[in-house]
Amino acid sequence: MELLNFMYSGTLNASTAPALLDVLMAADKFEVASCMRHCSRLLRNLAMTPESALLYLDLPSSVLMADAVQPLTDAAKQFLAARYKDISKYQDEVMNLPLAGIEAILSSDDLQVASEDAVYDFVLKWTRTHYQKLEERRDILSSRLGRYIRFPYMTCRKLRKVLTCSDFDHDFATKSVLDALFFKAEAPHRQRTHAIEEST
Incomplete structure (x- = not known):
């Protein structure tokens, strides 16, 4: 009924998140983009x-793929990233988050961690907690969470552990570590080249 009401009057009586989500789902089903945008905007305005x-x-x-809902999902990701940017401070809460929440947090540039080694350790711990089967862990780490670990900024000692970690797909681990080592080797070379160029 709410969807029909919106289609004829351009307004909604629904004001709670569950009611608005119901309307959003119906609007998606019947491809009423203007209603999806309206619901998304109203949901973003709620606390x-x-x-x-x-x-x-x-x-x-x-629904997630719809352009009308993108601002809502972006706001949700930003909220989680801001709230849990210090994952060590909220470790118990963060450990209980589902995959979508972890991805939102790890994809943030504002993540506050002692080092990238800590991100690696956290991702491994979270994955082991939520995915008991080795194949599932490998799949999640390789296809979803591994991309958020900045391997070039990890210590060489930890990179060695990545190579021997059975949780990672061997090819993924090897490529990630090799890329990281090449990055580490190139950085001093670039610095020397830059210094030589400046002195001439």
């Missing part, structure tokens, strides 16, 4: 909580 942010990120993929 965001970790639960609501995770709920928005857990919408069906057809």
Whole structure:
């Protein structure tokens, strides 16, 4: 009924997150983009909580892919990233987050960690907690979470551990470590080249 009401009057009576999400889903089903945009805007204006942010990120993929909903999912990701930017401070809470929440946090440039080694350790710990089967862990680490670990900024000691870690797909681990080592080797070379160019 709310969807029909919107189509005829351009307004909604729904004002709570669950009611707006129901309308959003119906609008997606019947491809009423203007209603999806309106619901998305109203949901963004509600107070965001970790639960609501995770709920928005857990919408069906057809809804998540809609341009009208993108600002809502972006806001949810930004909320989670800002709230949990210091993952060591909220480690218990963060360990209980689902994959979408972890991706939102790890994709943030504002993540506050002691080192990239800590990110690696956290990702490994989280994955082992949520994915008991080795094949599932390998898949999640290789296809979803591994991209958020900045291997070039890890210590060489930790990179050695990556190579021997059975949780990572061997090819993924090898490529990541080799890329990191090449990066580390090139950085001093670039610095020397730059210094020589400046002195001449």
